Amino acid sequence: MHADPKGVLTGVHFLDGDHACCEGTLAAGARFSAGYPITPSTEVVERFAARIPTVGGVFVQMEDELAASIAIQGAVWGGAKAFTVTSGPGFSLMMEHIGYAVMTETPCVFVNVQRGGPSTGLPTLPAQADMMQARWGSHGDYGIIALCPNSPQECFDLTITAFNLAEEFRVPVLMMLDECVGHMTEKVIIPEPGQIEITPRHLTQRPPEAFHVFEPGENLVPEMVQAGDGYRFHITGLTHDERGYPSMNVEVQDRLVRRLQDKLKPLANGRALCETEHLDDADVVVVSYGITSRVAQRALQLARQKGIRAGKFRIIQAWPFPEERIRELAGRVKAFVVPELNLGQMVHEVERAAAGQAKVIPVSHAGGGVHNPEAILKAIVEAAK
Amino acid sequence: MSEFECVMEIPEDARNPVEPFLRMDRMPHIWCPGCGIGTTVNCFVRALLSSKSDLDHVAIVSGIGCTGRVAGYANLDSFHTTHGRAIPFATGLKLANPKLQVVVYSGDGDLFAIGGNHFIHAARRNMDLKVICVNNLTYAMTGGQTAPTTPGQVISATAPYGVFEPAFNLVQLAEAAGAAYVARWTTYHVTQLARSMGEVLNKKGFCFIEVLSPCPTLYQRRNKMGDGLDTMKYYKEASKIRHGAPTGECALTKSGEIVVGKFVDRDRPDYLELMRTQLHESLGERYAEPEAVCGL
Amino acid sequence: MAKGFVAVTVERCKGCGFCVEFCPTKVLDLSSAFNSKGYHPPYVVAGEKCSGCDLCGMYCPDFAIFGARYAR
Structure with missing residues (x-):
């Protein structure tokens, strides 16, 4: 399907990477963002806060990164495409909720505009030092997707890709910018909505009585559902069976955790960008x-x-x-x-x-x-x- | 055991009214004998019935802990989130689909220690959430450690010589942070609690109900306070209903008076109303209403 | 003739005694027998006094008892 024209600012622009990333979220169909200010990433949500009221959606500034990184997941289960944005220290705080999104297979996007660390480090200067944290930062075994743009144009393009991959595989996707790319201003071409491919959320067509919220399809990815549609589903960060019910045993743990890794195999083998x-x-x-x-x-x-x-x-x-x-x-x-x-x-x-x-x-x-x-x-x- | 069942004539179609609201395939639940969480669930079910809520549009969000398990037993769209983060999750859920009635059901440790910051900010924003806090005065799931609600002099797993740090008065905190509705009951006050829960299901804005509940296994045992029933009797004897009481006078102690009642019921514009008003004013025709479920 | 009845799901009971203590007409008592989990469930000692108020159902933390009025 093609992008919703309401979010697409078609034309030739002169944008920095952070702003281009924001336009990417809107073109991808994101209508919800929760954020917490942190240099050098805040420009993404500042632009979103300015743009979203005319597109139709919500930006909410939360009290911290812990809140922002889980509010977006509430929004996803409410039916929205959603993302949050942060940098170093905030990325560290979001780790638990990256794990929650992995475990509950919540499609969402985390943008990290990397700066120098450890700790408060270099708030205004670049680094690429969160790459292993992106892979392994949350506890437990899991698979993850992370993309690295090298220009404002790619900040736009890959943000759309990030949302599409999130929907296809039901994983959090991490956009790993760095301060240079985030603050570099260049020409950005935003195509016509009809030229932007969007992966729609794969909402189940099954009736509630025949639907299990974590029953994987052939691609190992379960179908999605949203609150308010009468499915009366349950999600939890605990190890859970196909019904979403907590189940603390070796067999269920093995089946679930292996699937969370294995569903991303097509991306490691051949499809890697x-x-x-x-x-x-x-x-x-x-x-x-x-x-x-x-x-x-x-x-x-x-x-x-x-x-x-x-x-x-x-x-x-x-x-x-x-x-x-x-x-x-x-x-x-x-x-x-x-x-x-x-x-x-x-x-x-x-x-x-x-x-x-x-x-x-x-x-x-x-x-x-x-x-x-x-x-x-x-x-x-x-x-x- | 049939000797107990057949003393009375029981109609064939008789059914426990809570069952349609629960995931009965998950019973028995994990809560200890004499724990009051299940009692609060009964009241919640009665409130759902009396408020005529459309159950397909009621979502329940819990954090971690004993009360955090409520979401898992409720036959609703239900979310068992991370420790302390039920409120921000619920915030996102509500804002993405304002047609949902979003109830946060969690414990005192979850909502007021690790999640305390989220509580005060959601109250400040007057986010349209109904927060039910089952307060058992301890971290029960992890073994009875000191909570921000544990009264002074109580022995806990992490205060073996007695708690000396002051506790939060939850109803005062909620009022000060801006909650539109604040009440406190105990699990002894089942009809009043059910009524309060019904009221908040029909009230806009950030609503808070504190429910004191026995924890015989992790709280009372260490303090020689008897079993669940002993605490229920204490609630009955020590509680004083004082609607509208100044919340500053409602602090709890280890074994003193428990002031219960509805303390605050005020109308404030909620977050979405404030947002719409502001954006309409600033943007006029250019303002686009958020789509309830975003175009996917 | 009792106005109502109580029904007990014996196997779900954890023997807390809330229903017995707070029944306004004292219909119930705890049995001396055990259920399969080792708890003493309630049983009816004065069925004729039951009003079917369902306060037992409101109190029961284990969803193991409820009361209702007979249809007339």
Whole structure:
């Protein structure tokens, strides 16, 4: 189905990443947001607060991130598409509710505009240091989806993708921006509503007596339902059976938790979003994402000018990690160079997927700025030797 | 056991009136003998009946704890959320679909310690939620630790020498934060409690009912206060109905007088009304009413 | 002739005694026998006094008893 025209600001705009992300939520059909102010992410909901009353929906500023991250889930079960926005410390506070959304299979979107940490860290400066927290931050085993835009245009486009994936797989989807991408202003083209594909919520057509709220379909994803439709359903964060009833035993736990992981397998295998260049003849592949991928682009250019066969693998979907693609590349390249605005996070995934077949060289940066392209180039040159 | 059942003539179609409101396939429930939570559920069911609520449009939201299990037993759209967060979840649910009557049913630890901030803010906003707090004066599910409601001198699992920190007076807190309706009953006052619950189901705005309830296993046992029935008798003897009493005079003590009644019943515009008024004023024709269920 | 009746689901009872204590016409008493969970359920000792007020049903935390008036 196509986007509801009411939310789509078709045209050519000059927007920063945060504002473009907000337009993405509206185009995707989000009509509810709950937020709590935190630099450098607040612009997303500031724009939403200004725009939503003319589109038809609600923004509510909550008392903290704990409240914002669960209010959106109440709204989803009330029938809305919903999201919240935060950064570092707020993201930490939201972890329990990311777990709740995973466990209750509540489709929703969390936007994290990453800044330097730990703790209050660097409120106004970039980092990419929440990538592992995005994957593992809530307790227990689970699967998650995380996307990393590297431009305001992608902040718009991928936000729509995020909402679509949330509905398709019934998981919380994390938009992992960074302060640079969030505050970078560029041209953003918002297409006609008819050119924007939207995944509608898959509400069950079954009658209440034949419906179990957590009975998975063939794709391992249960059909959705909403309050007020007469289903009298129950959801809980406790381990639960197909009826949604708490059930504390090994068998139910195993069945549920494995399914929560397994339902995302199609995304790890083949469907993983990424952008590649010059991989056919590459000796060295630079794996990067977010703002770092734009610095890496310059380093790749310089390397090619030096005659080094360097290729680009830009991670767009960080989680599930595109491990099959990396494993396949590892069999035919000398090395991977992995620059990140952290002291080494996604590089561990690259190492795991490469499984010793190719060298993996981190180019770390503690955050607060971006890499100098020369630092990445140096690593490429070393790797190519 | 048939010797007990057949003394009286029982019509064949006789049925416990609570059963259609409960998930009977989940009985027996987890609550201890002499716990009062089930009693409050009886009153809630009577209130649903008397208020003529459309049950397909009543949603119940609970946090974590013994009372947090109420949502799981109610045959309604029901949400067992995370510890302390029933109110913000309910806020999102209500705002996304204002046609829903959203009831928050949870315990004193959940609503006033870990969830205390959400309570005062929802009351401040006058969010149209009906909050029922079963107050057993302790964290029962986790083993009887000190709650923000535990009266002084009580022995708890985490205050083995007696609680010395002051407790919240929940009705005073609710009034000060802005609740439109504030009442307190005990599980002894079943008819009054059912009436209060019925009233709030027909009242707009943030409504709060505190219900004192026995906890023989985790609270009373440590304090040599007897069983559930002993506490019910204490409620009967020590309670004084004082409608409209200043909530500041209604603090609870370990074994003193319990002031019960309806303390506050006032009309304030609720959150959605305030939002609509403000946005109409500022945006005029450009204002678009939120769609009850958003176009998916 | 009693105006009402009480019905007990013996196996659901946890023996708290609320119904016995607060029955306004003292229709009930706790049995000395046990149900299968080991609790003493109530039984009717003065059925003719039952008004069918359902106060027992309001009090029972285990949904194990209720009262109703006979249809006339």
